[in-house]
Amino acid sequence: MKLGSHMSTSGGLFMAIQRGKRVDCEAVQVFVKSNMQWFGKMPTEEDVLRFSEEWKQSGIPHVFGHTGYLINVAAPDSEKRATSLKSLIQEIEIAAAYGLPFLVLHPGAHLGSGESAGIEQAVRGLDEVFTATTGCKVRIALENTAGQGSCLGHKLEHLGEIFSRSKHQDRLGVCLDTAHFFAAGYDIRTRAGWDDAIGAISDLVGPGNLLAFHINDSKTDLGSRVDRHSHIGEGKIGADAFRHVVGDTRFKDHPACLETPKSEDLVDDARNLMLLRSLCAAPVGPKASTSPGSRAAKRKG
Numbered sequence: 001m002k003l004g005s006h007m008s009t010s011g012g013l014f015m016a017i018q019r020g021k022r023v024d025c026e027a028v029q030v031f032v033k034s035n036m037q038w039f040g041k042m043p044t045e046e047d048v049l050r051f052s053e054e055w056k057q058s059g060i061p062h063v064f065g066h067t068g069y070l071i072n073v074a075a076p077d078s079e080k081r082a083t084s085l086k087s088l089i090q091e092i093e094i095a096a097a098y099g100l101p102f103l104v105l106h107p108g109a110h111l112g113s114g115e116s117a118g119i120e121q122a123v124r125g126l127d128e129v130f131t132a133t134t135g136c137k138v139r140i141a142l143e144n145t146a147g148q149g150s151c152l153g154h155k156l157e158h159l160g161e162i163f164s165r166s167k168h169q170d171r172l173g174v175c176l177d178t179a180h181f182f183a184a185g186y187d188i189r190t191r192a193g194w195d196d197a198i199g200a201i202s203d204l205v206g207p208g209n210l211l212a213f214h215i216n217d218s219k220t221d222l223g224s225r226v227d228r229h230s231h232i233g234e235g236k237i238g239a240d241a242f243r244h245v246v247g248d249t250r251f252k253d254h255p256a257c258l259e260t261p262k263s264e265d266l267v268d269d270a271r272n273l274m275l276l277r278s279l280c281a282a283p284v285g286p287k288a289s290t291s292p293g294s295r296a297a298k299r300k301g
């Protein structure tokens with residue numbers, strides 16, 4: 001995997017690239033506007049130019065966005081849901097202006113209306129959003145979730161159903177979060193458990209639509225349905241599991257970002273990335289071949 005981290009855009013979106021460079025990120029995730037507000041400012045030409053130059057110069061292969069936390073496309077019809085759709089449309093427009101390929105989105109919470117009603121709302125809402133942004137290349141990567149409260153997405157089937165019922169599958173994909181897998185009950189600590197989960201989502205949406213990964217350890221137990229990220233190796237998933245995760249050769253060119261606690265000096269990111277890179281020094285193929293050595297030695301980056 002191309003490893004990196006979620007980076008703050010404080011000071012401008014281009015600053016996220018500078019921060020990413022400081023810890024040798026090969027992937028950077030950003031919020032394209034404040035994640036706790038409905039709407040943000042559209043970027044000026046100058047903002048876009050500054051960002052594009054910084055990105056190009058950095059050599060970082062992957063930069064993508066994560067949508068704001070207020071957006072809930074699975075809610076029953078209400079003013080908030082209508083605002084969610086408008087907010088998502090604006091985020092797509094901002095992402096398009098910056099040339100980002102996709103935005104990660106949580107499928108939303110049904111708020112008591114039930115899973116199937118929530119999924120129906122998500123399908124309809126996303127169709128509306130894609131229609132309103134016709135001609136725009138930015139995709140939405142649905143993220144698997146821990147399944148707190150009435151949040152959808154803890155069952156991979158939820159993502160599969162939204163995907164298969166969408167009228168705009170070319171605009172959809174999936175982002176997989178390791179901590180969310182674990183909290184939702186997918187035991188990815190073993191190679192077999194990881195392969196099962198990947199196999200299941202690949203069958204549901206097609207392997208080509210797995211767009212990105214979030215690499216987090218989990219403070220909470222398997223199946224807890226509680227979403228708390230921890231540093232790699234300091235949670236209940238444990239460092240060893242990340243060997244078959246980040247070393248999975250099927251995803252050697254996929255972006256994979258940390259979403260773990262950090263301070264401004266990025267020492268935590270540096271430490272987590274160093275650990276992950278040491279773990280995936282020996283890549284692991286899709287059908288476990290444990291022979292180390294030659295392939296690992298040839299591998300770069």
Ligand SMILES: [Zn+2]
Nearest residue numbers: 066104106143
């Ligand atoms: Zn997320």
Ligand SMILES: [Zn+2]
Nearest residue numbers: 143177214259
């Ligand atoms: Zn995540």
